[in-house]
Amino acid sequence: MITKQTLGMYKVFTRGGDATRATHYCAGCGHGIINKLISEALAEMGLQDKAIMVGPVGCGVFGYYYWDCGNISAAHGRAHAVATGVNRVLHDSVVLSYQGDGDLGAIGFNNAFQAASRGEHFAAFFVNNATYGMTGGQMAPTTLLGMETLTSPLGRSAQHDGYPLHVCEVFNQLAGPVYIERVSVADSTRILKAKKAIRKAIEIQRDKKGYAFVEIIAPCPTNMAIDAIKSAEFCMTVMEKEFPLHCFRDKSAEALPREEAPTPPDINTFFAADQTLDVPAALTDDSFGEVRLKFSGFGGQGILSLGHLVADAARLERRFTSWFPTYGPEQRGGAAACSVVISGKPIGSPSVDTPDVLVCMNQPSYEKFVGSVVPGGTVIVDATVTRTIEPPAGVKLVVMPAIDLSTQLGMPKAANTLMLAALSKYGVSRLKRESLLTIMANNFRKKPAFAEKNLALFEAGEKSVANT
Template sequence: MARELVGINAHPEASTDGYEVVHSKSEVFYPVYERKTDLKHQTHYCAGCGHGVVHKLIAEAIEELGLQDRTILVSPVGCSVFAYYYFDVGNVQVAHGRAPAAATGLHRACPDKVVIAYQGDGDLAAIGTAEIIHAANRGEKIAVFFVNNAIYGMTGGQMAPTTLVDQKSTTSPWGRRPVNEGFPLHMAEMLSSLQAPVYIERVALSDNKNIMKARRAVRKALELQRDGAGFSFVEILSPCPTIWGKDPVEAKRWVAEKMIPNFPLEVFRDHKIELPTNNAPPHKTVAELIEGKREEAAAPAPASAHHYRELGIKIAGFGGQGVLLLGQLLAEMGMREGLEVSWLPSYGPEMRSGSAHCQVWLSKEKIGSPLVSHPQVLVAMNEMSLRKFASEVAPGGIILYGRDQLPEDFTISQAQVVCIPASEIADRLGSAKVGNVVMVGALLEATECLHTTTAMKVLEAKVKNANLLELDRQALEAGRIYIDHHVAVGAVAQADGFTQ
């Protein structure tokens, strides 16, 4: 039986005394990889896999450029899904193909960071085709390292978009036939047809010389990120010995002999582009743009006047009840009072005569997502909306129901319900159309989230017809008075809508 080796395999007669280290494991790698229970010094890659080499080139460049504390690496789905176990940088692992989209968000949220999207060919060129093309087209300031081995490795060797013509795979067992499966996708060429990218190169891990070229390309892509230059893309032709069924040395030769003739090595793009540099926020606020009156918008009510840090509101009803408009009114009022706001309509196919809803945030801070999953306030204009959304309301929230009483079998424990016969009130005023404005009046009175005077200002800016404006004013007041008179302050409406 062969002797087992342990430790460092140095030649016994070749002591390292008097030598100094010139190449060793980068400090950008973790000293120990915690993923596995055993062999924690090894990557999970197969012997001879190109990913390890690409990892080393990236780690070396990060270290040499001093970017370790500024780097966020986006790991893909594929064999390199575990990149975050190896790189001691900021790490995010994202859904299949979405690395450029996630990287876009990361870099926009953290503009001083160097963001790397690391992807394989199944990830980038198949499921993630849309993401990479649009990230490149927008010229996102990210570095994309595209490891192309012409096959799906992790899932066991299915045909990838980059699989060569005649190359066999489990899903092209006779070899890829262009007549049936099309030709291989050339991502570097495709992206170089776009205007925005600053650097696109294809390199290969085929031999010593090309590996050193790849090293320079990786470094350059990261230098460009350090300098905030723009979108850089390095495609790396890489061996997959296991799936190709070749030993590592043969696989490397296959990259040289088969892949390079199909995917020419070239610098496709290397120039600084002159974008219109106006990245500054617009000089006018959105409020100014909407109504064009500088003096009003210039003096918004101080945000501290509001009693909440953020308020999520959901408004639901039939299409045509003015549900979306009601949300817009609230959002615009919030804007005029100096709050951050968002308004997200539901774009169902039922724009008319179906159900419609919208979601509004009023916040003193920047809004992360316009989705309101658990509104503190629900405005339900009809029974269907009440039944659909009431359970979503946050505990302690309030539901404004646009009918005079709750359905008999409806109960809710976590929220207060106030019934306002908005349509009837509006009808008495002369037009059932202003039912939504009645609800605004009721909402403002019940929650005191915004000022009624602001509502009138918004209505004045929006409604050009003087008669209608007067009707709106009356509707607003009627909603306010209904709450004031019919629902005692501090009272809690019972589940049946009756208020004590």
């Protein structure tokens, strides 16, 4: 007989398939009490519309049969990650998660730990009954030493299975949480304290103050194979020795509410303001054909940015263009190379295996790539490279003293600008000098002094080419 309607719960539970007023929990189980304490707190605070409960996998999985608020059912162990996803996009909601000891303490521990560490804005309710209830009573991270379960039939052994996990104590090492308390629902005095803790955790959400964690010791008579009273006694006499009831932290008074970000700019205005060159789209020009270039050298020589500059200049001339770098450990290992294609039509392969133009600033890349240059092509190589191999027949060789000259002129890191000058002077990229210089100037737009120096270097490079 129903004497009083539970606040915050549906009047009749229909989501399980049958219209019933009874929960699915076993007699003497702690979940039913905890479900009720949460729903009453939400109802009393008038938060049911705002509340979103993220449920677990385990005995608590069917909480959504009962809670009259928004409900989301997460994967096993993932309620903290799911609740993170919710609270990050709904700042005005009251987000709650509900997980058991296997769900939170084992499979989902890192998700819970990290969310707590980040101080996510939700209240986490952690039901500790020292066992996996729903799957039939296996060992949980919180199972006590000596306790017999289906997967510790001889009793949990410290040597073999390790020790019970104290989640509150672990979380208390983190700076993120605002509130951490361990309570119990084993008797009426404890239930009243649990009610206060649950209410506080929800108030913290209402006030947008951050992460609240409440561990609740709960009896599981079915899996302990004892009656409800003995099970509650076990919680109070045995479990509390391992898991003492305690408020580990309460910073709810001093915690500041979450700040909202200022109104953002318009998206088009934002992207127009980043000062990369906005040029019209490429035009098809069948007469242009295609130029395929490869740039190579050591990392730090500005190889990738040299290729990038050339590709960007091609864009300025409304050519189709692509730039593709080496990446990953190869790049970090010191070798840098990139492929640039400049074309009068949409580009097929962006990877240049047989270049028309090879720009080479070190020995290994010269040896690696020089044989791949097509007949009629050009190799521009730094003068410091010892040419043990000659380029293939019909390939023009240009030796540029880029490293020496840039060092001589006091800009050793700008040798790539001299290679660019050679590329420009020989006309092999088929791009206009002014296009290359426009991009160079734009690249240095935030450092006008560098822009001037590099222009001077570029001109010195041109002169050096003219004199050879």
